[in-house]
Every structure is written in C-alpha cells, then in structure tokens.
Amino acid sequence: MKKVLFLTSALASFGLAAAAQEITIVSWGGAYGASQVEAYHKPYMALTGVKINSVDADNPATPIKAQVEAGNVTIDVADVEPSDLVRLCDEGALEVLAIDELPPGADGTPAAEDFIEGGLYDCGVGTIVYSTLIAYRGDGPAPETTADFFDLEKIPGKRGLRKGAKYALELALMADGVPPAEVYDTLATPEGVDRAFAKLDTIKDQVIWWEAGAQPPQLLADGEVVMTTAYNGRIFNAMIAEGQPFELFWPNQILDFNLFVIPKGAPNKEAAWDFIKWATDTQRLADQASFISYGPARKSSAPLVGLFKDGKTEMGPHMPTNPEHMADALTTNIEFWADHDIELSERFNAWLAAN
Incomplete structure (x- = not known):
C-alpha cells in the first residue's frame, strides 16, 4: 500500500501520466549515455511503467530535421547541443515547451531562476554543463x-x-x-x-x-x-x-550545455514532456553527477552533488563549474x-x- 501511495504522489507532483507507454530517447552513448540511463531512465521506468528505448547517435540532432520533413518522426526526446537547438527551433523542427510547467528548485526557486543562464530555451531544457x-x-x-x-x-x-x-x-x-x-x-x-x-x-x-x-x-x-x-x-x-x-x-x-528537446510531431509528445519535467528537477540533475563529472544545469542541484558511484570520489573538484576551473x-x-x-x-x- 505504501508503494502505491508513493507512486501516486510522485506522479501527481510532476503531472505524470500513469498509463504505461513507450518513449524513444536519443542521446550520445558512452559514459554520458550510461549516466542518463542510471540517473533518469531506470528510475523513471520503475516509477511510471513507461518503457524507455535508449538510442545512441554521434549527434542526436542530425536525424531530427530529416524525420520532421519526412513526416515520419520516431524520436520522442533528443539530447542536443544549444547551437543545434536554436537552429532546429528556428526552423520549426522542435516543439515549443511550456517552460512555466517545470517544477521549482528544491529550495522553492522558480525554474526560470533556478537554471544556470543558458540552460532554458523555448524549445529545450538544460541537463548538464560540460x-x-x-x-x-x-x-x-x-x-x-x-x-x-x-x-x-x-x-x-x-x-x-x-x-x-x-x-x-x-x-x-x-x-x-x-x-x-x-x-x-x-x-x-x-x-x-x-x-x-x-x-x-x-x-x-x-x-x-x-x-x-x-x-x-x-x-x-x-x-x-x-x-x-x-x-x-x-x-x-x-x-x-x-x-x-x-x-x-x-x-x-x-x-557548453546539453539540453532535452522534443521533435515536432513526436509520437508520444505528452509522455516525452512528462519525462523531461521529471528528469530535470533538482534531485535528478544532482543524481546524474554521481555517474559522470558534468555540472547540473540547476543551481539548486549543486549542494546535492556528492560522491561518484564508487562511493569514495568527491565529484565537486572534477566539475567544470568548480570555481578553480x-x-x-x-x-x-x-x-x-x-x-x-x-x-x-x-x-x-x-x-x-x-x-
């Protein structure tokens, strides 16, 4: 019973759809892709029952325009660089996101103020600073x-x-x-x-x-x-x-930043947006920093960054946002x-x- 209550509460707090679906997320693979799978994909699948299909690409932005122009979009969420985001957004190849629906920081700071400058766009939500x-x-x-x-x-x-x-x-x-x-x-x-x-x-x-x-x-x-x-x-x-x-x-x-976007005409747009809202909250962005040394895009995440997954390596000195760097x-x-x-x-x- 406690598990059911927790699930219902977690879903409600982010406005997540409880019905099981599938979404396809395209990212960069390697250690970075693995950090997303561990920090975002696995917990989200366990929480919601939504299946996540993880796809690796040398540059996830590359197939978006072609898919949109062909009217055959199979990507629900893509992890892209800001320059690609701006270009694709200007070309109408990305969905405009309801940024005001993003959850506030853990300290109550509105999302628009909590994200590091350059971490929010009309068509994208930042995840990491690398x-x-x-x-x-x-x-x-x-x-x-x-x-x-x-x-x-x-x-x-x-x-x-x-x-x-x-x-x-x-x-x-x-x-x-x-x-x-x-x-x-x-x-x-x-x-x-x-x-x-x-x-x-x-x-x-x-x-x-x-x-x-x-x-x-x-x-x-x-x-x-x-x-x-x-x-x-x-x-x-x-x-x-x-x-x-x-x-x-x-x-x-x-x-530079990496950001989540939704291609125009994504087959599971609502489920994709639910995932992004959840994955880019304070705790989730801090969680990713336990798996790879990229700084969280939210200011409120920084105090929550702790040890590497080995349980002994302090991540702070390895972050590009460390003041010494x-x-x-x-x-x-x-x-x-x-x-x-x-x-x-x-x-x-x-x-x-x-x-």
Missing part, C-alpha cells in the same frame, strides 16, 4: 599552456581534435593568444577566421580527427595521440572508473554559432579537404 578541453596521458609530456597543444617541437606527436569548426576555432585563437573574452569578437571578423585557420595549419598533418565522444579516451589509451580535445566527463570516466593514466588541462576549457574558461556563444555555423563549417570542410 566542457571540451585538452586531455593528455599522465605518463607522458604535460602541456603547460594551451599553446603547447600546437607546439610540435616542444611536445611531438599526434593530436586529437573534434572534426568540426566549433571548438577547434576557439581553441586555436586562445592558443594564439586571444583572451577568452575576445574570442568571439575576433572570430566574427574575416581576419580572425584567417588567424584561427592559420593556427590550425601548424598541426594539420599531425591531427587525428574524432567525431564521437568515446573516441578521445580510446585514442589516448591506444597511444595514437599524445594530447586530444575531449569532453571532460569521458576522460573522468576513463580515469576514475577504468584506471587510465589520463590528466585534464583545465585552462581555456570551453563550456572557471577563471579563464570560455562559454560557448550560442548566438554566434547559430548565426555563423553554416559558413564556418563550409570553410572548415573546404580547409580539411585541401592539401
């Missing part, structure tokens, strides 16, 4: 500055870089001496773009390009690269859970990438194809 940064092997040479990533004489060997203009161009400018606060003003000029590509030219023939988040830790583990850009949570998982001799270089980390961090400018992604991606692809 960073793209330099990772390296602890049993090899260590970078002392961001510029060392591009210094093949000081630290010889292959580098890993995410295949795309985003992150690569910002990193190149910071390595070339541009302060984080001036990166996007610089990149908004033709001269700044040329400067970024000139810096990338210096290591082009020594780069192994990666596309999926699971690749950088594997490249380091296999000794294919001496340094690589990577998502901080993927390297944390390899270090702590797998015992890999990796280290993170926090200066000039590039901060924030001094010279760069936060991704979503508006910039919404305006310039197409042109810079075309330039990047042309540069990549050139000898």
Whole structure:
C-alpha cells in the first residue's frame, strides 16, 4: 500500500501520466549515455511503467530535421547541443515547451531562476554543463599552456581534435593568444577566421580527427595521440572508473550545455514532456553527477552533488563549474554559432579537404 501511495504522489507532483507507454530517447552513448540511463531512465521506468528505448547517435540532432520533413518522426526526446537547438527551433523542427510547467528548485526557486543562464530555451531544457578541453596521458609530456597543444617541437606527436569548426576555432585563437573574452569578437571578423585557420595549419598533418565522444579516451589509451580535445566527463570516466593514466588541462576549457528537446510531431509528445519535467528537477540533475563529472544545469542541484558511484570520489573538484576551473574558461556563444555555423563549417570542410 505504501508503494502505491508513493507512486501516486510522485506522479501527481510532476503531472505524470500513469498509463504505461513507450518513449524513444536519443542521446550520445558512452559514459554520458550510461549516466542518463542510471540517473533518469531506470528510475523513471520503475516509477511510471513507461518503457524507455535508449538510442545512441554521434549527434542526436542530425536525424531530427530529416524525420520532421519526412513526416515520419520516431524520436520522442533528443539530447542536443544549444547551437543545434536554436537552429532546429528556428526552423520549426522542435516543439515549443511550456517552460512555466517545470517544477521549482528544491529550495522553492522558480525554474526560470533556478537554471544556470543558458540552460532554458523555448524549445529545450538544460541537463548538464560540460566542457571540451585538452586531455593528455599522465605518463607522458604535460602541456603547460594551451599553446603547447600546437607546439610540435616542444611536445611531438599526434593530436586529437573534434572534426568540426566549433571548438577547434576557439581553441586555436586562445592558443594564439586571444583572451577568452575576445574570442568571439575576433572570430566574427574575416581576419580572425584567417588567424584561427592559420593556427590550425601548424598541426594539420599531425591531427587525428574524432567525431564521437568515446573516441578521445580510446585514442589516448591506444597511444595514437599524445594530447586530444575531449569532453571532460569521458576522460573522468576513463580515469576514475577504468584506471587510465589520463590528466585534464583545465585552462581555456570551453563550456557548453546539453539540453532535452522534443521533435515536432513526436509520437508520444505528452509522455516525452512528462519525462523531461521529471528528469530535470533538482534531485535528478544532482543524481546524474554521481555517474559522470558534468555540472547540473540547476543551481539548486549543486549542494546535492556528492560522491561518484564508487562511493569514495568527491565529484565537486572534477566539475567544470568548480570555481578553480572557471577563471579563464570560455562559454560557448550560442548566438554566434547559430548565426555563423553554416559558413564556418563550409570553410572548415573546404580547409580539411585541401592539401
């Protein structure tokens, strides 16, 4: 009887539909996807009886537009980056969400004030703050500055870089001496773009390009690269859970969000929205931080972040939002990438194809 009362109370508090259904959630796989399964999917299925089909993709935003245009949407919830969210929302490929229905923080703060700036959009609700940064092997040479990533004489060997203009161009400018606060003003000029590509030219023939988040830790583990850009949570998982001799270089980390969205015409829209409201409350976002070192998108979640799933590793020092890591961090400018992604991606692809 107590279990029934608990279930009824939990469902009512979030306005959740009790009828069992299925929803399909597309995310990024790897350690990040596993953290969502443990923190969100399994508890939600146990609570509601709704079956969650978890699907992995290199970029969950990629199939959304095609499915919407074809009128054959199979995705109910997708985990996407802000620049993709803004673009897809502007194109009408995402559902506009009733943000005012999100539960308040555990301390009573309205959701609109509880989420970190950049964590709420008309079409999306933030889950984590993560960073793209330099990772390296602890049993090899260590970078002392961001510029060392591009210094093949000081630290010889292959580098890993995410295949795309985003992150690569910002990193190149910071390595070339541009302060984080001036990166996007610089990149908004033709001269700044040329400067970024000139810096990338210096290591082009020594780069192994990666596309999926699971690749950088594997490249380091296999000794294919001496340094690589990577998502901080993927390297944390390899270090702590797998015992890999990796280290993170926090200066000039590039901060970004991941957010839940619902594609336009999702087959289970109401159930998808119920899931998002539940999964992005204070406790659930704090719970995910027990499985991977990404900062919760809600302010009220921070005090609830405790130990890693190993029961001994304090997660606070490993969070990209740790004050010690924030001094010279760069936060991704979503508006910039919404305006310039197409042109810079075309330039990047042309540069990549050139000898």
